[in-house]
Amino acid sequence: MDKIIFLGTSAGMPTLKRNVPALAMVFKPGDEFWLFDCGEGTQRQILQSNLKLSRLSNIFISHLHGDHTFGLPGLLATRGLLGVKKSVNIFGPVGLDSYLNNNMDYTRTHIPYSQHLFPIEKERFLAPNLLWEKENISVYCAALNHNIDSFGFAIIKKHIQKNILIDKLLDINIPPGPIYKKFKEDETVELEDGRILKSSDFVKETITIKKVCYCGDTTFSKNAVSLSEGADLLIHEATFSTHCKEKAIRSFHSTVGDAIEVARLAKVKKLALTHISPRYDDLANSPEKYTEFRELDEKLSSDSPEIILAEDLMELEI
Ligand SMILES: [Zn+2]
Structure with a gap:
């Protein structure tokens, strides 16, 4: 992966500033991209980026809640209407297949390309485990803690550089x-x-590894820590400010503090906070200080990760 584009960074419902969750991982050269979660309106967010649906090859759905999935049938249908013939792989919790098939049946939607569905069974991912790999890229997956099966994904890309002696x-x-x-x-x-x-x-090979981890909805999770161990970038939900720990636990979500804790324990280099409750839409006047992690950040030791607050259409080079 070479670039991340945040397509939606809100939690539960869209706001004027943030759409519901979706994330694109773009690979160079060629601009092939993978999609992580697909809230309603994701295809419209894609129109505002340089992404082309014809280059979409893999889709990963963290869990089946509507704010992460309502955009998927529409996006797949549009991809067909655009005449794309290239197949797509779809990874998601068990049940995603019937959700999509029923949707296509009831709406009489014909998808003119093959979709390969890979159901993620929780039992296989009680600890981080390999989900998929191709050439120099591996995807690991682990179950998180939400009120419905929810998964995190770690993408590891190996780059082999050959230098002549x-x-x-x-x-x-x-x-x-x-x-x-x-x-x-x-x-x-x-x-x-x-x-x-x-x-x-006469050739020396240097292998560099890039690792990005995306954790969808969850409370603090040990699996999130082991999955993101040493990652260059961890994208973690942070629905609530650190003050709202109880609310977060009740709704099986994380606070800013939880996400920072995962990042520090996993020794990741950079943490991007996403899935932000609409209550903080007006950050300057939000009921609790969501951005106080910035002050906290200054007090943290030098080995703490850099912390970024994700915004819609923000791009991060990896
Ligand atoms: Zn959820």
């Missing part, structure tokens, strides 16, 4: 030229003088 090649009289490229591409390289060399002896 120039000195070693010069030592055996191979000067820089197009032949150097072959060492990066082929297993063996045959020289004009007949010598055959093993590329691995």
Whole structure:
């Protein structure tokens, strides 16, 4: 992943400033993107970004509550109306398949591309477990604590950089030229003088790993901590201000303090707070000080994560 776009950062219902939850993870080159949750109106938020529905390949739904799912049937239908033929993978809690199928049946909606549904069974994800992988990307999933099955996702992308050991090649009289490229591409390289060399002896591979974790609705969760261990970015719900701990527990949600606690225990580099209750829409005059984490942030030690308050259509480079 190379970029995150917050498409909706409100909780429960949209406000004038924030739409209901959705998040895009964009991959370069090609701008393929994955969608995490799909609240009502997500397709309209997408229109305000540079995202193209034809480049959408994977959809992950954290849980079945309406503010995270009411936008999905419409988005899938529009993707069909636009003539997109490329298939899409949809990962979500058990029940998402009947929710979508019934919706399509009752509304007589025909989807002209294949949808591969992968039901997430809680029993398999009582602790973080591999959900899906392809080439250099793995997706891990873990059950969180909500009043309905709810899951967090960790996306790990490996990037392999190949560097030519120039000195070693010069030592055996191979000067820089197009032949150097072959060492990066082929297993063996045959020289004009007949010598055959093993590329691995002349190339050093450096592997860098990027990790992003998205935790949908939950109270403080140990699984969220282990899932996001060492992440470059943790996107965590923070429905309530730290003062509203009781309200948060009653509704199975997190406070700003809970999200910070997860981020600190998991030693993540950056924390983005999202899923913000409409009661804080007017942050300056909100009933409780939602942004007081900023003062708290200054008091935290230097190994604490950078904390960002997500806004709709905000983009974060990874
Ligand atoms: Zn929920």
